[in-house]
Amino acid sequence: xxxxxxxxxxxxxxxxxxxxxxxxxxxxxxxxxxxxxxxxxxxxxxxxxxxxxxxxxxxxxxxxxxxxxxxxxxxxxxxxxxxxxxxxxxxxxxxxxxxxxxxxxxxxxxxxxxxxxxxxxxxxxxxxxxxxxxxxxxxxxxxxxxxxxxxxxxxxxxxxxxxxxxxxxxxxxxxxxxxxxxxxxxxxxxxxxxxxxxxxxxxxxxxxxxxxxxxxxxxxxxxxxxxxxxxxxxxxxxxxxxxxxxxxxxxxxxxxxxxxxxxxxxxxxxxxxx
Amino acid sequence: xxxxxxxxxxxxxxxxxxxxxxxxxxxxxxxxxxxxxxxxxxxxxxxxxxxxxxxxxxxxxxxxxxxxxxxxxxxxxxxxxxxxxxxxxxxxxxxxxxxxxxxxxxxxxxxxxxxxxxxxxxxxxxxxxxxxxxxxxxxxxxxxxxxxxxxxxxxxxxxxxxxxxxxxxxxxxxxxxxxxxxxxxxxxxxxxxxxxxxxxxxxxxxxxxxxxxxxxxxxxxxxxxxxxxxxxxxxxxxxxxxxxxxxxxxxxxxxxxxxxxxxxxxxxxxxxxxxxxxxxxxxxxxxxxxxxxxxxxxxxxxxxxxxxxxxxxxxxxxxxxxxxxxxxxxxxxxxxxxxxxxxxxxxxxxxxxxxxxxxxxxxxxxxxxxxxxxxxxxxxxxxxxxxxxxxxxxxxxxxxxxxxxxxxxxxxxxxxxxxxxxxxxxxxxxxxxxxxxxxxxxxxxxxxxxxxxxxxxxxxxxxxxxxxxxxxxxxxxx
Ligand code: SF4
Numbered sequence: 174x175x176x177x178x179x180x181x182x183x184x185x186x187x188x189x190x191x192x193x194x195x196x197x198x199x200x201x202x203x204x205x206x207x208x209x210x211x212x213x214x215x216x217x218x219x220x221x222x223x224x225x226x227x228x229x230x231x232x233x234x235x236x237x238x239x240x241x242x243x244x245x246x247x248x249x250x251x252x253x254x255x256x257x258x259x260x261x262x263x264x265x266x267x268x269x270x271x272x273x274x275x276x277x278x279x280x281x282x283x284x285x286x287x288x289x290x291x292x293x294x295x296x297x298x299x300x301x302x303x304x305x306x307x308x309x310x311x312x313x314x315x316x317x318x319x320x321x322x323x324x325x326x327x328x329x330x331x332x333x334x335x336x337x338x339x340x341x342x343x344x345x346x347x348x349x350x351x352x353x354x355x356x357x358x359x360x361x362x363x364x365x366x367x368x369x370x371x372x373x374x375x376x377x378x379x380x381x382x383x384x385x386x387x388x389x390x391x392x393x394x395x396x397x398x399x400x401x402x403x404x405x406x407x408x409x410x411x412x413x414x415x416x417x418x419x420x421x422x423x424x425x426x427x428x429x430x431x432x433x434x435x436x437x438x439x440x441x442x443x444x445x446x447x
Numbered sequence: 448x449x450x451x452x453x454x455x456x457x458x459x460x461x462x463x464x465x466x467x468x469x470x471x472x473x474x475x476x477x478x479x480x481x482x483x484x485x486x487x488x489x490x491x492x493x494x495x496x497x498x499x500x501x502x503x504x505x506x507x508x509x510x511x512x513x514x515x516x517x518x519x520x521x522x523x524x525x526x527x528x529x530x531x532x533x534x535x536x537x538x539x540x541x542x543x544x545x546x547x548x549x550x551x552x553x554x555x556x557x558x559x560x561x562x563x564x565x566x567x568x569x570x571x572x573x574x575x576x577x578x579x580x581x582x583x584x585x586x587x588x589x590x591x592x593x594x595x596x597x598x599x600x601x602x603x604x605x606x607x608x609x610x611x612x613x614x615x616x617x618x619x620x621x622x623x624x625x626x627x628x629x630x631x632x633x634x635x636x637x638x639x640x641x642x643x644x645x646x647x648x649x650x651x652x653x654x655x656x657x658x659x660x661x662x663x664x665x666x667x668x669x670x671x672x673x674x675x676x677x678x679x680x681x682x683x684x685x686x687x688x689x690x691x692x693x694x695x696x697x698x699x700x701x702x703x704x705x706x707x708x709x710x711x712x713x714x715x716x717x718x719x720x721x722x723x724x725x726x727x728x729x730x731x732x733x734x735x736x737x738x739x740x741x742x743x744x745x746x747x748x749x750x751x752x753x754x755x756x757x758x759x760x761x762x763x764x765x766x767x768x769x770x771x772x773x774x775x776x777x778x779x780x781x782x783x784x785x786x787x788x789x790x791x792x793x794x795x796x797x798x799x800x801x802x803x804x805x806x807x808x809x810x811x812x813x814x815x816x817x818x819x820x821x822x823x824x825x826x827x828x829x830x831x832x833x834x835x836x837x838x839x840x841x842x843x844x845x846x847x848x849x850x851x852x853x854x855x856x857x858x859x860x861x862x863x864x865x866x867x868x869x870x871x872x873x874x875x876x877x878x879x880x881x882x883x884x885x886x887x888x889x890x891x892x893x894x895x896x897x898x899x900x901x902x903x904x905x906x907x908x909x910x911x912x913x914x915x916x917x918x919x920x921x922x923x924x925x
Binding site: 192196197198199200201204205208220222223224225227229230231232233234235236238239241242245249325326328329330356357358360361362363364365366367368369370371372373374375376377379401402404405406408409434436437438439 | 817862864
């Protein structure tokens with residue numbers, strides 16, 4: 174556990190932020206919210222040039238391609254004390270699967286294993302490494318009904334379950350209203366959702382129905398890909414309902430940055446054509 | 448996102464899954480069964496408290512059994528022989544069919560009662576028996592229903608899981624002379640089947656069962672059921688034939704009980720199934736009942752090739768069905784969609800290994816890798832990991848890389864040059880911004896139609912996070 178910076182003379186932890194492809198491309202606000210949170214928690218945040226963690230190759234029968242990408246990333250982020258990722262899925266790819274890609278005779282294995290030690294998914298890093306508690310909650314959502322989708326890789330590869338709930342209490346005074354089957358897959362599954370589009374649709378429909386039945390006005394999660402899937406379905410099912418459930422990444426709520434419209438929702442900036 | 452417009456669709460699974468999703472009866476049956484299994488298993492685990500330890504024990508037993516499989520099998524054969532029985536070895540499904548038919552013919556058997564045997568299904572035993580003039584008569588309720596319906600099992604524990612109560616009632620009305628008898632309650636249905644099946648037991652010349660385990664120590668076949676039909680199938684006819692596979696071995700009775708402790712709980716949420724029966728050899732002079740002849744036919748069908756391979760752990764499977772009960776894909780499309788006796792996650796690994804046909808390559812791909820199967824498997828088989836290895840195998844064996852694979856490769860090559868990657872993304876994002884106009888979302892995207900057929904896609908911003916970040920850093924500097 175490291176101390177918070179204000180009352181410590183220790184150097185600030187240097188954190189490399191790995192934002193993931195979907196955040197980089199579709200929703201930069203999650204990257205900025207993550208950076209804000211890490212800075213508030215006393216870290217120096219760096220964003221080295223980066224691309225994909227390799228999951229798409231790993232899950233599509235191309236271990237060599239994944240290995241090459243993995244080694245790239247290890248080198249790009251090696252200089253930082255920690256690497257933090259606002260995604261359990263990409264975090265799981267790195268922490269759980271990178272070491273499997275290098276066999277025991279490969280000289281790089283040791284470096285890869287050491288690297289994985291300092292890689293953390295955001296909510297785990299904030300709770301288990303920094304024990305982050307804001308002086309004052311960034312938001313008060315205690316009056317809202319909010320539910321949480323536990324994304325699969327985060328839950329089962331990285332044991333992320335309590336971390337987001339703990340942080341939401343600390344940062345937004347929020348108690349999660351649990352939906353049924355919160356730990357069941359939303360049907361995203363990377364290329365699965367386009368290859369097996371109808372099965373995926375059945376799964377996301379179940380997920381969205383559980384979300385709606387929970388009575389929540391907002392659903393949060395720690396993985397943008399799942400959230401894109403869920404939001405896209407909610408919006409397709411209820412295009413004209415102004416009160417449909419809003420979908421957001423947990424980093425935005427923890428940072429108190431709700432100025433960006435929820436995922437896929439109407440944005441005044443877009444309206445003006447900016 | 449270049450990584451999403453990929454993979455030439457592999458039509459079979461996809462077409463079958465569409466039909467399954469539209470099948471109202473199937474969907475009703477799946478909904479009814481699905482959460483029941485999940486809750487019962489959870490309740491059983493909560494009752495016992497140390498389930499994780501039991502899983503570790505069971506896993507160790509299976510690993511040990513397979514490590515010295517040859518020795519245990521030989522010992523098993525020796526013990527069966529000592530007990531007056533006989534072990535037969537079938538390398539292929541054909542050999543197993545021939546062996547079983549030969550044994551039936553030696554007895555001049557006209558009918559054979561059958562307990563549930565997935566290995567029997569694996570080798571299409573019923574069809575072969577019929578062709579050889581031996582009428583197979585199923586005695587497990589679910590299998591009996593399927594025999595009436597001329598269908599295959601869709602689940603390894605609950606073979607008729609895909610049938611609704613109404614469909615079963617209909618089958619019985621069509622096939623039984625019901626007269627005034629009611630069929631409204633599940634109990635009525637069970638009684639109705641029981642009346643028919645009871646006669647079968649008395650008439651059968653041969654009884655054929657599967658086995659859940661083979662205990663090497665004493666040459667014993669263990670069978671768990673909830674209906675007791677296994678016992679009657681095994682003990683009433685003059686000849687008992689066990690059809691099972693070589694991987695079912697456990698070394699000792701102690702080991703068998705370690706498996707039993709996790710099997711019922713994982714399968715049906717029972718601390719122990721209603722009947723757990725052990726069969727050792729033929730009737731001896733001291734025995735009051737039991738078959739005069741006891742045969743065990745052991746199928747290999749490529750299992751021995753898996754020993755020592757990267758897929759060996761799949762042989763640890765104890766056929767509890769928990770993985771499919773917890774699989775969101777299986778729960779969406781049902782077992783028949785997998786076009787194999789082994790459906791769900793365990794089938795998605797086992798089928799391509801045992802059958803190794805082109806069409807089976809779809810199965811390990813039809814998974815989101817959500818990992819729920821692995822998290823419930825009582826012997827901790829890393830099912831998603833094994834599916835991933837099978838995806839690798841598929842690509843290695845391909846003569847020509849498809850479009851999709853080129854796309855993945857290209858994307859990876861590009862990703863290794865983050866600066867180029869970023870510039871290309873920003874270029875694409877600007878194009879997307881033009882296409883998007885003022886819409887917050889896309890309702891259709893040509894290169895993402897698999898997505899937009901069912902869901903909207905949010906319009907991204909005009910530039911990537913990385914570019915925006917760089918811009919901000921520049922602005923911060925004085
Ligand atoms: S793979 Fe595991 S969970 Fe699935 S049937 Fe086999 S033992 Fe049970």
